Amino acid sequence: MPTHGRTFPGDPQQLSAARRWTRATLNGHPRSEDAALIVTELGTNAVTHTASGEGAGTFQIRLTVSEQTVTIAVTDRGRTKTAPEVQHPPLNATHGRGLGLVAALADSVTVEGNNFGRTVTAELRVHAALRESAPCS
Numbered sequence: 001m002p003t004h005g006r007t008f009p010g011d012p013q014q015l016s017a018a019r020r021w022t023r024a025t026l027n028g029h030p031r032s033e034d035a036a037l038i039v040t041e042l043g044t045n046a047v048t049h050t051a052s053g054e055g056a057g058t059f060q061i062r063l064t065v066s067e068q069t070v071t072i073a074v075t076d077r078g079r080t081k082t083a084p085e086v087q088h089p090p091l092n093a094t095h096g097r098g099l100g101l102v103a104a105l106a107d108s109v110t111v112e113g114n115n116f117g118r119t120v121t122a123e124l125r126v127h128a129a130l131r132e133s134a135p136c137s
Contacts (some may be wrong), residue, residue: 003064004101010057010077015043018061025063031070031124034105035063038122041102042074051079070124079119
């Protein structure tokens with residue numbers, strides 16, 4: 001399966017570039033919009049909650065693509081006291097929903113790593129109805 005990777009500066013303004021790169025890389029794949037949203041959410045978490053968003057920090061995206069799946073892995077630069085987890089914030093909270101959204105869109109989500117850097121990986125499968133309605137290129 002082809003794997004594509006890119007490192008982005010840890011600047012919040014780079015999140016739109018990461019989203020555009022994801023869409024361009026997936027080039028019409030049936031799960032490209034879901035993948036772009038996941039990249040935005042995981043990239044935002046990296047820039048907001050880790051050393052990726054400090055000074056010359058970066059975050060890395062890896063996309064592994066087949067007709068049946070897209071695997072998205074976002075790696076941060078660490079230095080956070082907590083591991084990413086799905087939260088259940090109150091309705092009026094302005095943060096805390098990103099990983100829950102990722103978990104709702106993805107077929108599986110895993111978190112690996114430690115305080116020196118973590119990788120959050122989301123797998124999106126192409127279900128039969130999507131395969132029939134949107135061909136891969």
